[in-house]
Amino acid sequence: MSPLDVVRVHPLCAETPVAALQCATTPAESVYIRSNFETPDAHDAWTVRVTGVVQRPISLTLADIAGLPQRSVHVTMECAGNWRLGMDPVPEGEPWRYGAVSTTTWSGVSLSGLLELAGVPPDAREVVAVGADAGPRSDAAGIVRFERSLPIDVAMHPDTLIATHMDGARLTPDHGAPLRVIVPGWYGMASVKWLAGLEVRTEPFTGYFQRQRYVYHTGAGTIPVTRALVKSMIVSPLPGANCPTDADIRGWAWSGHGAITQVDVAVNDAWHRAALGVPASPYAWTPFSLRTQLPSGDVMLRSRATDASGAVQPDVIEWNSLGYGNNAVRAIPVRVVGASLPAADA
Structure with a gap:
């Protein structure tokens, strides 16, 4: 790599x-x-x-x-x-x-x-x-x-x-x-x-x-442009991955406007509250995870973070001509196949 x-x-x-x-x-x-x-x-x-x-x-x-x-x-x-x-x-x-x-x-x-x-x-x-x-x-x-x-x-x-x-x-x-x-x-x-x-x-x-x-x-x-807007990112599974039914969804959330207070993860259109880990410092991203059952076939995963200021990731941002601050919720396509696999290490 x-x-x-x-x-x-x-x-x-x-x-x-x-x-x-x-x-x-x-x-x-x-x-x-x-x-x-x-x-x-x-x-x-x-x-x-x-x-x-x-x-x-x-x-x-x-x-x-x-x-x-x-x-x-x-x-x-x-x-x-x-x-x-x-x-x-x-x-x-x-x-x-x-x-x-x-x-x-x-x-x-x-x-x-x-x-x-x-x-x-x-x-x-x-x-x-x-x-x-x-x-x-x-x-x-x-x-x-x-x-x-x-x-x-x-x-x-x-x-x-x-x-x-x-x-x-x-x-x-x-x-x-x-x-x-x-x-x-x-x-x-x-x-x-x-x-x-x-x-x-x-x-x-x-x-x-x-x-x-x-x-x-x-x-x-x-x-x-000043402070970073509230944002999250699913890092496991990877986009396009083949996933087991019993899935361990993990990612990071961060903001320049306060600590992360909540992350929700969507499996297709159903939202679930993720568990938050402890960030390595007040300025580092916060880990989140969700252990859940995924339906078979093609599935779309999304994450949405909230910070201590009350700001929530939007579904769509206000477009700007120089392309800054895109913190919109991002969809991760995966395919659910086969039996459960062991959870990945954190």
Whole structure:
């Protein structure tokens, strides 16, 4: 099995394969990759500048960052365009299926530690993370740099990281080496790779990837993409699989708006309450399972999650022209044949 399902080679975009989605922690080699431009060259002399309305602009080396208190977070991260191919009509953008989501441990330092060294004024409103990656865009003049802003309270949260490691090993270039932002609960565009700068602002940021991309274009206007919407995914049985009558249906549910409180699983049109497991962290997907009897023949399985905010996965999402935030309930076709088989390991 290939460790990744490549969607595009240049710049590299690749999904977690279906088999690897069954793992509670995604194997490091199968963590999905999203790049908007070609990968910058990392080097030991890399620095990150903290500028803007700070009390004392600073420039930190990799050694400076390594000397700050270290922290780790275990996070489910999803690309905002995940399951774009499930929208009708299919919008522009990378043709993601449903594998642009992974769960792993990121380690580094709290972003707030860098901001505190520079001194953040009380009227600070946003922090812009500036990536070293840049390039031309067909709908913008000149060279565009990848930049995204965070509200000051999110930037100052102790679990918003400047990561140097993934799954216990140093970041690889494809995952943003030597430094990337990690924002638990937000779609992946907020976790800026190849971090080169932080700009503290008192006014809203209006850069290309804040106002023209990673936004919802709907009838209600233009809204920036932020936290991940409530979602679930059946990972066993696999789509198209032959299943026994006595079935063990398993999957994951996650949300950036609160803990998962309920998952229901449909066998054809009959809904059943699934059992919830314990997530590995407050930011990791929640396991769910349902042991049930399936009817013979062709069967359609679906899952629907609810989070602590009261949000429920919709059957159909409001279509948007850039294809973000598709958290609609997804059907899994299987064929039920033969006698019961032993349940798969969790």
